[in-house]
Amino acid sequence: MEKPYVVGIDIGGTNTVFGVVDARGTVLYSSSIKTGKYADIEDYVAALGQGLMQVIEQAGGPEKIKGIGVGAPNGNYFNGCIEFAPNLPWKGKIPLAQLISEQVGGIPVALTNDANAAAIGEMTYGAARGMKDFIVITLGTGVGSGIVVNGNLVYGHDGFAGELGHVIVRRNGRQCGCGRQGCLEAYTSATGVARTAREYLEIRKDESLLRELDPSDITSKDVYDAAMKNDKLVLEIFETTGAMLGEAFANFVAFSSPEAIILFGGLTKAGDLIMEPIKHAMEANMLKVFEGKTKILFSQLKESDAAVLGASALGWEVKTQDPSL
Amino acid sequence: MEKPYVVGIDIGGTNTVFGVVDARGTVLYSSSIKTGKYADIEDYVAALGQGLMQVIEQAGGPEKIKGIGVGAPNGNYFNGCIEFAPNLPWKGKIPLAQLISEQVGGIPVALTNDANAAAIGEMTYGAARGMKDFIVITLGTGVGSGIVVNGNLVYGHDGFAGELGHVIVRRNGRQCGCGRQGCLEAYTSATGVARTAREYLEIRKDESLLRELDPSDITSKDVYDAAMKNDKLVLEIFETTGAMLGEAFANFVAFSSPEAIILFGGLTKAGDLIMEPIKHAMEANMLKVFEGKTKILFSQLKESDAAVLGASALGWEVKTQDPSL
Numbered sequence: 001m002e003k004p005y006v007v008g009i010d011i012g013g014t015n016t017v018f019g020v021v022d023a024r025g026t027v028l029y030s031s032s033i034k035t036g037k038y039a040d041i042e043d044y045v046a047a048l049g050q051g052l053m054q055v056i057e058q059a060g061g062p063e064k065i066k067g068i069g070v071g072a073p074n075g076n077y078f079n080g081c082i083e084f085a086p087n088l089p090w091k092g093k094i095p096l097a098q099l100i101s102e103q104v105g106g107i108p109v110a111l112t113n114d115a116n117a118a119a120i121g122e123m124t125y126g127a128a129r130g131m132k133d134f135i136v137i138t139l140g141t142g143v144g145s146g147i148v149v150n151g152n153l154v155y156g157h158d159g160f161a162g163e164l165g166h167v168i169v170r171r172n173g174r175q176c177g178c179g180r181q182g183c184l185e186a187y188t189s190a191t192g193v194a195r196t197a198r199e200y201l202e203i204r205k206d207e208s209l210l211r212e213l214d215p216s217d218i219t220s221k222d223v224y225d226a227a228m229k230n231d232k233l234v235l236e237i238f239e240t241t242g243a244m245l246g247e248a249f250a251n252f253v254a255f256s257s258p259e260a261i262i263l264f265g266g267l268t269k270a271g272d273l274i275m276e277p278i279k280h281a282m283e284a285n286m287l288k289v290f291e292g293k294t295k296i297l298f299s300q301l302k303e304s305d306a307a308v309l310g311a312s313a314l315g316w317e318v319k320t321q322d323p324s325l
Numbered sequence: 326m327e328k329p330y331v332v333g334i335d336i337g338g339t340n341t342v343f344g345v346v347d348a349r350g351t352v353l354y355s356s357s358i359k360t361g362k363y364a365d366i367e368d369y370v371a372a373l374g375q376g377l378m379q380v381i382e383q384a385g386g387p388e389k390i391k392g393i394g395v396g397a398p399n400g401n402y403f404n405g406c407i408e409f410a411p412n413l414p415w416k417g418k419i420p421l422a423q424l425i426s427e428q429v430g431g432i433p434v435a436l437t438n439d440a441n442a443a444a445i446g447e448m449t450y451g452a453a454r455g456m457k458d459f460i461v462i463t464l465g466t467g468v469g470s471g472i473v474v475n476g477n478l479v480y481g482h483d484g485f486a487g488e489l490g491h492v493i494v495r496r497n498g499r500q501c502g503c504g505r506q507g508c509l510e511a512y513t514s515a516t517g518v519a520r521t522a523r524e525y526l527e528i529r530k531d532e533s534l535l536r537e538l539d540p541s542d543i544t545s546k547d548v549y550d551a552a553m554k555n556d557k558l559v560l561e562i563f564e565t566t567g568a569m570l571g572e573a574f575a576n577f578v579a580f581s582s583p584e585a586i587i588l589f590g591g592l593t594k595a596g597d598l599i600m601e602p603i604k605h606a607m608e609a610n611m612l613k614v615f616e617g618k619t620k621i622l623f624s625q626l627k628e629s630d631a632a633v634l635g636a637s638a639l640g641w642e643v644k645t646q647d648p649s650l
Contacts, residue, residue: 074614084614133482147580149474149481156474156582157458158618163579166612168572178612247493254488255472255580257481287491287503289399289409293483 003066005059007052007107008312009100010114011035011072013087013141016044018052019305020059021312025125027305029055041090041099049103056104068109069314070097071117071307078159080111086177110318114138114307116153116162118264118299119146121310127262127300134260135252136299137164137245139267142177143185143192149256165189169248187244190220190266196237197223208233220266227273238273245274246281253282253290260295264306268298328391330384332377332432333637334425335439336360336397338412341369343377344630345384346637350450352630354380366415366424374428381429393434394639395422396442396632403484405436411502435643439463439632441478441487443589443624444471446635452587452625459585460577461624462489462570464592467502468510468517474581490514494573512569515545515591521562522548533558545591552598563598570599571606578607578615585620589631593623 005028009018012035019030031051038044056062074085080097082088097109112120119136122128128136132151138144143165147154154161165185166178173182174195186192198215201208209226210218210233226234249261267274279296286294301309330353334343337360344355356376363369381387399410405422407413422434437445444461447453453461457476463469468490472479479486490510491503498507499520511517523540526533534551535543535558551559574586592599604621611619626634 131482133486149479150477152475154474154581157456157584158582158615160614161458161580161582163612163614167576167579168610171572180610180612247496251492251576252580254492255486255577256479257483257486259482285493285505287488287505289485289488290483 003064005064006066006312006315007056007068008117008308008310008315009048009052009068009070010117010307010311011070011075011088012114012307013073016048017308018048018055019308019312020055020065021309021315025301025309027308029058030305030308031055036089039089041094044090045096045099045103048100052100052104062105062107065104065107065315067315067318068100068104068107069117069120069311069318070100070109070111071114071311071314072096072111073114074160075111075113075116076159077110077112077116077153077155080109082111108318110314112153112314113144113146113162114310115144116146116155117310117314118144118301118306119148119153119310120313121301121306122262122264122299123148124313124316125301125309127297128260131259133256134258134262135164135256136262136264138265139188139190139263140265141190143189147256148258154256164248164252167248167251169244184244184248188241188267193220193223193237193241193267194218196241197234200233200237204233206233210234224270227270235273238270239277241267242274242277243281246278246283247285249278249282249294249296250285250287250290253294254287257290258294260297262297262299264299264301328389330389331391331637331640332381332393333442333633333635333640334373334377334393334395335442335632335636336395336400336413337439337632338398341373342633343373343380344633344637345380345390346634346640350626350634352633354383355630355633356380361414364414366419369415370421370424370428373425377425377429387430387432390429390432390640392640392643393425393429393432394442394445394636394641394643395425395434395436396439396636396639397421397436398439399485400436400438400441401484402435402437402441402478402480405434407436433643435639437478437639438469438471438487439635440469441471441480442635442639443469443626443631444473444478444635445638446626446631447587447589447624448473449638449641450626450634452622453585456584458581459583459587460489460581461587461589463590464513464515464588465590466515468514472581473583479581489573489577492573492576494569509569509573513566513592518545518548518562518566518592519543521566522559525558525562529558531558535559549595552595560598563595564602566592567599567602568606571603571608572610574603574607574619574621575610575612575615578619579612582615583619585622587622587624589624589626596623
């Protein structure tokens with residue numbers, strides 16, 4: 001009998017969320033542990049293994065699970081390792097796919113980065129069903145991307161392709177967390193948007209609800225809340241942020257000519273406030289041959305489940321990964 | 326018996342060059358016609374058909390030819406048509422692959438743009454043999470690109486992917502022939518380099534061999550010749566041009582993480598003068614995870630044959646193209 005379920009694991013800097021998922025993209029059983037609590041990778045893997053076995057038993061046991069997919073920052077699909085992950089407690093190259101597989105009686109585990117997992121999730125269960133060429137852009141604490149070309153995720157020669165949050169969009173621009181200047185992420189991530197707000201408050205004289213807050217405490221949530229109250233200054237912040245994304249997207253289209261660019265993550269809650277300036281700036285900067293061809297869509301994965309769903313989609317096509325690569 | 330030869334056709338604005346090629350990449354018989362002489366597509370195709378049949382007969386007749394590959398500006402691989410080709414005499418959408426096939430007794434014809442043809446040529450006969458992930462950048466009158474991901478050319482959802490000469494590298498920058506501003510092509514094509522020279526001569530006071538020429542007559546060949554004589558101002562022009570390419574390449578790497586970026590076309594004659602600033606700027610702008618991993622190589626296709634060879638490589642894997650797409 002075909003095994004009916006997969007498991008998705010989403011590893012974030014704060015929480016690790018995991019769940020059993022069926023073929024229609026329903027999360028049947030889920031749980032989580034605190035990533036940050038485990039300074040030692042062995043303790044982390046043991047706790048994760050225990051949690052995984054609980055949800056797997058709820059689903060009927062390991063013989064029901066076809067594979068496990070993991071989305072993790074800087075996860076490398078080729079070797080199943082995480083490397084250079086600045087927001088995770090463990091340093092060096094960690095063969096995480098293998099370590100997890102050992103905890104669950106050898107169920108095969110595939111690992112990739114969280115944005116690639118989101119792209120596979122959209123293709124399997126979401127907005128990209130039936131598409132062969134699309135890009136998912138994740139707009140969260142950072143900005144990530146998963147690029148699909150001709151039905152396959154683009155991994156590049158080393159497994160790390162698709163770092164579109166780190167294309168440089170402004171020469172000598174803002175300092176980015178990656179150590180360079182002017183990356184798309186420095187402007188259009190949640191932290192980038194909050195930073196833009198602080199800059200606006202300093203440079204401009206306009207009234208704004210944000211002036212009631214201590215500037216250093218302003219978060220992207222505050223910016224969003226003010227936008228929902230039609231705060232004029234804040235609406236401009238969304239305009240600017242959307243325009244930078246749209247300009248960047250026009251360049252991405254020149255690269256892989258995707259049918260759609262799909263937006264995923266916190267910033268998408270702003271809806272048309274961010275969508276309209278993106279579309280406008282993208283078309284205004286588009287090479288003629290691509291004009292009017294590329295859709296901008298929001299993710300169709302249910303937000304609370306999206307990361308687990310995305311990761312789980314990898315579980316359907318898991319192959320053994322070689323940590324020696 | 327396996328058919329031993331293919332035919333490559335390179336369609337440029339001035340000349341159309343074609344030849345019969347064997348499996349080792351040797352051009353056995355070749356000829357050309359003047360593209361610009363034929364304002365009517367039917368006259369052009371008839372003349373091309375006549376020329377093709379001559380070289381095909383020299384090679385032993387149509388039964389020796391496995392397929393014909395065509396590289397043409399704005400050629401669309403999906404439907405075998407050329408569209409929006411500003412430097413060709415014929416307007417509208419022209420089903421060129423089908424028209425050529427009809428002229429040569431139905432030998433299958435595949436068509437793509439010239440930069441994609443160069444990429445397939447490098448993969449089949451040149452610097453990219455054995456590589457699965459690489460980008461070819463053509464530095465000629467314009468700047469084009471052919472992107473290979475996991476062994477396959479990236480065509481995108483509409484067949485027009487890979488327009489890396491038209492990523493915008495300077496907001497509100499130089500006017501580009503495409504109608505937009507600040508494209509990579511506007512700075513790093515042959516005409517872009519000549520334009521940089523004219524700007525330098527105007528803005529700067531330094532001595533230069535180029536000052537002996539009428540500024541409006543300066544070509545990239547003049548700039549190259551002056552560089553070969555160690556003209557200091559001109560060496561700076563190569564530095565600047567190389568740096569812009571290197572900055573752009575760092576962004577391309579963030580997209581598809583290629584094993585190599587291969588340079589093709591006139592500007593590569595400058596050798597280390599252009600290679601060194603490219604490498605330096607690319608590494609200086611590279612995201613940490615990609616540092617030191619991507620090779621910059623010159624094309625290994627013999628220059629006089631390169632365009633025909635590149636196009637011919639398509640002939641080995643030709644499929645029927647549907648002009649109705």
